[in-house]
Amino acid sequence: MADFAAASGAGQKAGVALAATGLILTVAMPGTGALTATAESNQASAALTGTQPEIPAAASATIDFSRAAVSTTADPDSKLKQLLSAQSVGSIKTSSSKGTLGAPLDTLTTASPFGYRVNPITGGLGEFHRGQDFVAQCGTQVHAAAAGKVTFAGWHPYGGGNRIVVDHGNGLETTYNHLSSFNVQVGQTVNRGDVIALSGTTGASTGCHLHFEVMVNGDVVDPLGWL
Numbered sequence: 001m002a003d004f005a006a007a008s009g010a011g012q013k014a015g016v017a018l019a020a021t022g023l024i025l026t027v028a029m030p031g032t033g034a035l036t037a038t039a040e041s042n043q044a045s046a047a048l049t050g051t052q053p054e055i056p057a058a059a060s061a062t063i064d065f066s067r068a069a070v071s072t073t074a075d076p077d078s079k080l081k082q083l084l085s086a087q088s089v090g091s092i093k094t095s096s097s098k099g100t101l102g103a104p105l106d107t108l109t110t111a112s113p114f115g116y117r118v119n120p121i122t123g124g125l126g127e128f129h130r131g132q133d134f135v136a137q138c139g140t141q142v143h144a145a146a147a148g149k150v151t152f153a154g155w156h157p158y159g160g161g162n163r164i165v166v167d168h169g170n171g172l173e174t175t176y177n178h179l180s181s182f183n184v185q186v187g188q189t190v191n192r193g194d195v196i197a198l199s200g201t202t203g204a205s206t207g208c209h210l211h212f213e214v215m216v217n218g219d220v221v222d223p224l225g226w227l
Ligand SMILES: [Zn+2]
Pocket: 112, 129, 131, 132, 133, 210, 211, 212
């Protein structure tokens, strides 16, 4: 009985450790099961020889949507330009816009999604969260999501703190908030992937992160429909 309890405890510990390192998520992706070999040899042999092993994950485990900031060798800016010129930006469907903006951080891990949520500062219900919060230590490089012109780089009086707005043309804008410092000025043209700022926690923010917004004709939309 004692042995069983000990073994069970060790198993749980391993599961928690996997979740904490993010390795747990690599096994959920097809074709990468072999990567578990680095985690634990017993599980690795099971993964290689048998059916997909059950993956333990704490309910609180962070879902990691990691991807590279520059993810394609094609010309993503001309793809975006074509999309924006082909039709009114307001009528573009997610199936067309998905993937046309580049990641504003090297690693995108959602801390708080776009849409209605409990306000993290006031605890109030039903607050509309105008952007997507991504995990970012203060001082992390922030990239322009696409080519465009900087139309604002300054203090946002409504909570954004140090904020940059990039106009991509045809009614599409992206904004970057709570920054610790700027690398660009108003009027400057930027290329996709340029480091335009360092992340921070200025303005209405409970800790270091990047609040990223996508605006279509002045209205915020879910950034995940464009990333
Ligand atoms: Zn936010």
